Amino acid sequence: MDELDLISRALPEARPLSPEVVAQARARVATARAPRHRSRAWTWTWAGAAIGTAAVVGVVALVANMAEPAAPILASQAKPNQALYDLADKVEQLKEPTTGRYWSELKREGEGGKTATEDRWVPRVAADDPVLIKRSYKKSCVVHRLDLGGRWPDTGLGEFSMVELGALPSDQAALERKLRGFHKVWYDRGFKDSFEDFLPGAASLLSMPVKPAVRASVLRILAAAPHTRVHGTATDPLGxxxxxxxxxxxGAGGTIGKVAVSYRTFLNPSDGRWLAVVALADKDQRVVSYSALVSGGWVDERPLVPKGCKLKG
Known part of the structure; x- marks a missing residue:
């Protein structure tokens, strides 16, 4: 009787082992017991017994595992940034309102202990009113009127009209070609960042009035980008x-004042849009500034300039 016979008796519920596995297990035990070539003769001491025992324990573990096969590991489980791919699958199925005269957003911002709110109304077509951006502080507010001819007011990613923004392709490959076109424009203007370093700017599309299917493709493109890292679930500045x-x-975040910062984005787990962007000090990870979305979507109400606000533009 050897170790395998003892194991078989100790684990009668285990599945019968194949001849190949039995041969492999016996070879492991034999190898562990074989004498080593040393300057002094090897004797059966506690050390030798430990090695033999370890081999038997390894065989016990092998048999025990065979009694309850482990679940297979799917390739998708090992994919980096899997949470973004899962969110993209969820977003792709959404049905969101697509009608309205203005794209409206309300944001809250904070920096250096001071807070402000920003309301913006972007008309769907150029024939409507200019873009209105109202910034409210503790005791004052300013309204900016921007005659942009139907263009989206933020040009960090590219310059496009509201019509072009609404027509962005949802196909991932076609959307990536569009992004490469935006990058070429910046590159030709003298900004020599690689496409991979330019790609994080595509995250701005997550705050724009694009179709859910487009947002889903943006999430997948960003999930595959080399610099993207998912840190898990956390609470944004608004709780x-x-x-x-x-x-x-x-190191790509630049500075606020004289403080080097890095940016992290909170994404809404329901619709994939951004909840907040936070600038963290590289030195001690404290929050230097933040911008958080309170509400946003298509509306028909014509924005009015509140009394007491300064009007610019």
Whole structure:
């Protein structure tokens, strides 16, 4: 009787082992017991017994595992940034309102202990009113009128009209070609960042009036980008749970004042839109500034300039 016979009796519920597995297990035990070539003769001491016992324990573990096969590991489970791919699958199925005269957003911002709110109304077509952006502070507010001819007011990613923004392709490959076109425009203007370093700017599309299918493709493109890192679920500055993600490479955040910062984005786990963007000090990870979305979507109400606000433009 050897170790395998003892194991078989100790684990009668285990599945019968194949001849190949039995031969492999016996070879392991034999190898562990074989004498080593040393300057002194090897004797059966506690050390030798430990090695033999370890081999038997390894065989016991092998048999025990065979009694309850482990679940297969799917390739998708090992994919980096899997949470973004899962969110994209969810977003792709959404049905969101697509009608309205203005794209309206309300944001809250904070920096250096001071807070402000920003309301913006972007008309769907150029024939409507200019873009209105109202910034409200503790005791004052300013309304900016921007005659942009139907263009989206933020040009960090590219310059496009509201019509072009609404017509962005939802196909991932076609959308990536569009992004490469935006990158070429910037490159030709003298900004020599690689496409991979330019790509984090695509995250701005997550705050724009694009179709859910487009937002889903943006999430997948960003999930595959080399600098993207998912940090798990965390609470944003307004106390809401969100998926915390870094899109840019380390050191790319620049400075606020004289403080070097890095940016992290909170994504809404329900619709994939951004909840907040936070600037963290590289030195001690404290929050230097933040911008959080309170509400947003298509509306028909014509915006009015509140009394007491300064009007510019």
């Amino acid at each position: 809401r749970p969100g998926l915390l993600v870094t899109f840019a490479k380390p």
